[in-house]
């Protein structure tokens with residue numbers, strides 16, 4: 059039902075004009091509209107569509123009918139006629155009525171930023187969970203806009219914005235879509251439960267979980283690949299990763315942790331979308347340690363870091379133990395590096411430098427393995443001894459009569475979570 063290719067159907071690449079309306083509200087949001095528009099160019103190209111031009115307009119508030127002003131709408135129309143563009147992509151969310159009005163007036167397919175992101179996600183989703191999440195997000199987006207799509211969608215055929223629920227579904231009544239949303243939520247719940255059980259099992263077994271989180275294209279999958287030799291997709295495209303992948307990472311001490319790659323974040327990610335991807339992002343929420351990866355070479359690096367922190371906050375993962383990692387420093391000038399925000403918890407690396415990877419592993423080790431303590435365990439309790447090995451770094455182990463005396467480096471937070479059986483045996 060959801061094709062995985064970006065073919066336009068017509069053979070030649072679809073051409074689009076990108077439009078950003080800078081309203082007072084946009085100005086207040088803290089996002090830089092110029093950078094946001096540049097990001098929209100990347101998103102559009104990721105969706106396999108050629109960008110013909112970008113237009114910006116300043117207005118206090120959007121026009122209720124056309125979103126942009128009438129003059130700007132005319133300009134888009136003329137430009138499309140000259141260049142053969144068939145689509146206009148807007149950087150801000152449009153109402154159903156605005157989409158309909160613009161489609162009729164401009165005779166173009168009208169897409170907004172959210173729809174474009176959803177479309178890319180639809181092309182990326184591979185696992186059952188991913189596919190369910192994307193469909194849920196698409197339907198939640200479409201429901202309030204059901205009347206918004208006019209004749210143009212069917213006339214123009216395939217291409218961006220037409221993937222997913224499909225026309226026949228769009229024509230069915232809202233009730234039908236609501237039922238489908240309920241059903242998708244139910245199915246997702248079942249998949250999520252399965253994932254939760256899996257995670258619980260890992261936790262009980264004392265497996266330390268580390269999640270790579272960060273803005274899209276920051277280098278999370280590259281790091282998973284470099285650190286664990288995992289065969290994961292790395293691409294200079296936005297949202298290359300949609301489904302979480304986990305691999306075992308061996309730390310310098312030989313201790314093993316589970317490292318998970320997650321979906322990237324982006325600014326103006328609609329709340330509905332975040333909610334739909336909650337199940338996937340739970341991986342981040344449940345991790346013992348977060349590696350927050352940022353692209354140090356991006357002109358928007360600080361804004362991107364903030365966006366990620368905001369989304370983590372929404373997910374309830376704000377207070378988690380985190381290592382901030384500035385990646386891609388090989389692409390930074392020394393001037394740009396000198397302006398990079400520092401702090402004790404932040405590292406500067408290039409994912410392609412083996413020394414930097416070692417630095418990162420050491421930082422993970424330091425965070426996970428805390429202070430040294432001594433455990434006195436009855437020699438008969440092999441289960442406790444192996445738990446100690448799994449949750450910490452055993453520095454020394456000796457036998458005294460019927461006791462095992464172990465010197466172990468344990469993280470207090472980890473002990474609190476799953477080291478309970480060891481607590482009565484801690485002697486110093």
Ligand SMILES: Nc1nc2c(ncn2[C@@H]2O[C@H](COP(=O)(O)OP(=O)(O)OP(=O)(O)O)[C@@H](O)[C@H]2O)c(=O)[nH]1
Pocket residue numbers: 272273274275276277278279280281291292293294295296297298299300320321322323385386387388389407408409410
């Ligand atoms: N020069 C340089 N490029 C890097 C570095 N790390 C990653 N890249 C490149 O950045 C691009 C994006 O990398 P990914 O690992 O796919 O990024 P991601 O964070 O997984 O992105 P999403 O899955 O889209 O969220 C790729 O072209 C990588 O080769 C680095 O340290 N230096």
Ligand SMILES: [Mg+2]
Pocket residue numbers: 278279280291292297298299319
């Ligand atoms: Mg990725």
